Amino acid sequence: MNIVRALKCRECGQEYDIQPTHVCEFCFGPLEVVYDYEKLDGYFTRELIESRPQTMWRYKELLPIEGEPSVGAQNGFTPLVRAKNLEKALGVSELYIKNDSVCYPTLSFKDRVVSVALSKAVEFGFKTVACASTGNLAGSVAANAAAAGLESYVFIPHDLEQGKVLGAGIFGTRIIGIKGKYDDVNRLCSEVAGKYGWAFVNVNVRPFYAEGSKSLGYEMMEQLGWKAPKHVVVPMASGSLCTKVHKSIKEFIKLGLIEDNGTAVYGAQATGCSPIAKSVKDGTDLIHPVIADTVAKSLAIGNPADGFYANRVINETGGWAEDVSDQEVIDAMKLLAETEGIFAETAGGVTLGCAKKMIESGKLPRDESIVLCITGNGLKTQEAVLDAINKPRIIDASLKDFDALAEADGFQAAA
Amino acid sequence: MKLRVYLTFDESTVREPLIWKLGKEFNVVTNIRTAEVKNHMGLVGLEIDGESDVVEAATAWLADQGVKVAPIEQDVIEG
Ligand SMILES: Cc1ncc(COP(=O)(O)O)c(C=O)c1O
Ligand SMILES: [Zn+2]
Numbered sequence: 001m002n003i004v005r006a007l008k009c010r011e012c013g014q015e016y017d018i019q020p021t022h023v024c025e026f027c028f029g030p031l032e033v034v035y036d037y038e039k040l041d042g043y044f045t046r047e048l049i050e051s052r053p054q055t056m057w058r059y060k061e062l063l064p065i066e067g068e069p070s071v072g073a074q075n076g077f078t079p080l081v082r083a084k085n086l087e088k089a090l091g092v093s094e095l096y097i098k099n100d101s102v103c104y105p106t107l108s109f110k111d112r113v114v115s116v117a118l119s120k121a122v123e124f125g126f127k128t129v130a131c132a133s134t135g136n137l138a139g140s141v142a143a144n145a146a147a148a149g150l151e152s153y154v155f156i157p158h159d160l161e162q163g164k165v166l167g168a169g170i171f172g173t174r175i176i177g178i179k180g181k182y183d184d185v186n187r188l189c190s191e192v193a194g195k196y197g198w199a200f201v202n203v204n205v206r207p208f209y210a211e212g213s214k215s216l217g218y219e220m221m222e223q224l225g226w227k228a229p230k231h232v233v234v235p236m237a238s239g240s241l242c243t244k245v246h247k248s249i250k251e252f253i254k255l256g257l258i259e260d261n262g263t264a265v266y267g268a269q270a271t272g273c274s275p276i277a278k279s280v281k282d283g284t285d286l287i288h289p290v291i292a293d294t295v296a297k298s299l300a301i302g303n304p305a306d307g308f309y310a311n312r313v314i315n316e317t318g319g320w321a322e323d324v325s326d327q328e329v330i331d332a333m334k335l336l337a338e339t340e341g342i343f344a345e346t347a348g349g350v351t352l353g354c355a356k357k358m359i360e361s362g363k364l365p366r367d368e369s370i371v372l373c374i375t376g377n378g379l380k381t382q383e384a385v386l387d388a389i390n391k392p393r394i395i396d397a398s399l400k401d402f403d404a405l406a407e408a409d410g411f412q413a414a415a
Numbered sequence: 416m417k418l419r420v421y422l423t424f425d426e427s428t429v430r431e432p433l434i435w436k437l438g439k440e441f442n443v444v445t446n447i448r449t450a451e452v453k454n455h456m457g458l459v460g461l462e463i464d465g466e467s468d469v470v471e472a473a474t475a476w477l478a479d480q481g482v483k484v485a486p487i488e489q490d491v492i493e494g
Contacts (some may be wrong), residue, residue: 286453
């Protein structure tokens with residue numbers, strides 16, 4: 001059943017037919033997909049959803065594609081983990097981790113947005129897809145495009161680290177490194193998107209792309225036993241994920257799939273790039289663009305397109321926003337790994353680091369349910385923690401040497 | 416060409432009539448599509464229409480005046 005109604009301007013309300021476009025002709029406001037939810041009355045039930053395969057597409061009526069997905073049909077449905085050890089470490093009573101660090105196929109939540117964007121691109125008849133990215137998005141577009149038999153272009157700053165280039169290059173995409181200052185590189189990407197007839201995932205098909213993030217929220221609620229948490233903490237770059245997690249909760253309430261639990265949404269940023277968190281703390285809704293300087297590269301968006309809307313969601317739901325230093329990011333990455341066995345990327349360190357800070361400051365209550373959205377994998381940002389981990393102790397290949405070491409650790413050989 | 420940009424004015428530029436000056440200095444048609452101005456900051460969505468090189472020079476001039484000129488998509492380079 002297709003319940004997509006139109007694209008609607010978030011500012012002036014003007015509606016547009018479904019097409020690859022992203023801003024309002026009249027006021028430049030961003031366009032958003034809107035739906036006729038009444039059409040799902042009595043049809044879109046918990047039972048129907050539960051009967052479907054465990055992928056993000058079990059909620060396909062609420063994603064803006066027609067029929068079945070043509071790209072990324074297996075993506076999503078990552079684990080929701082009860083984090084007992086971390087609960088103890090933080091002194092809270094009910095904590096969960098939505099673990100998108102193992103999202104299929106490229107280990108970040110971007111696989112959700114990209115599979116919607118590319119499925120829609122195929123529907124629109126595009127043969128070539130593109131993005132501008134320094135990491136997760138590049139890899140996800142390249143991989144999902146390869147699997148779908150689409151041509152892809154990935155634009156990156158020319159001096160990007162080798163490992164990140166590899167993460168996209170292996171999929172045979174066309175990578176273009178652009179020289180110049182950040183703003184100039186950014187402007188070129190926008191111009192290319194406007195000029196070539198491609199599906200630029202975070203430009204002309206952004207309204208569809210962004211909707212993919214809602215699937216993280218749907219899964220979270222289903223996995224909690226058809227319930228929304230009291231509090232959810234989301235990492236913010238453009239701010240889109242934050243707004244879409246909120247939208248997913250409102251939709252489930254509207255559809256009668258869950259009760260309204262008064263969920264508060266919290267945003268997490270790194271101090272070196274915290275324009276949204278700053279606006280929340282300053283009590284304003286104007287976002288001052290900043291020049292990003294943080295170890296959390298995946299969140300380094302200095303002029304966030306959805307900053308205003310993320311700020312509004314946080315305020316309206318009674319949440320808060322916080323930011324943490326690079327050192328706090330690294331400490332939190334280690335804490336998560338050592339308590340829960342989850343190796344998250346820097347963005348995960350930002351989310352946990354901010355949650356910890358907000359628990360300590362009392363912004364997050366200790367006795368109510370909290371979900372942390374962990375959105376990317378630590379293997380992609382190894383350089384961040386290289387100096388922070390225990391180095392192996394080197395011994396000769398001699399049992400005596402090891403016995404001495406084990407004894408020092410307090411271990412006795414079994415009899 | 417018709418370029419669509421967001422201009423961010425800060426404390427030092429928010430009181431200056433820079434869009435008026437732009438029209439005087441360059442042969443472009445400017446069309447404000449949205450604006451929000453507060454004491455310390457201003458945000459303007461502007462359409463600049465003219466010959467490509469003139470439009471480019473006009474945006475470079477704005478940047479020189481201390482205005483942040485961004486595409487209406489704002490940052491498109493994601494993580
Ligand atoms: C790992 C990770 N987490 C979170 C985000 C935030 O996404 P958004 O731009 O929707 O705020 C990104 C974006 O690049 C990301 O790569
Ligand atoms: Zn509009």
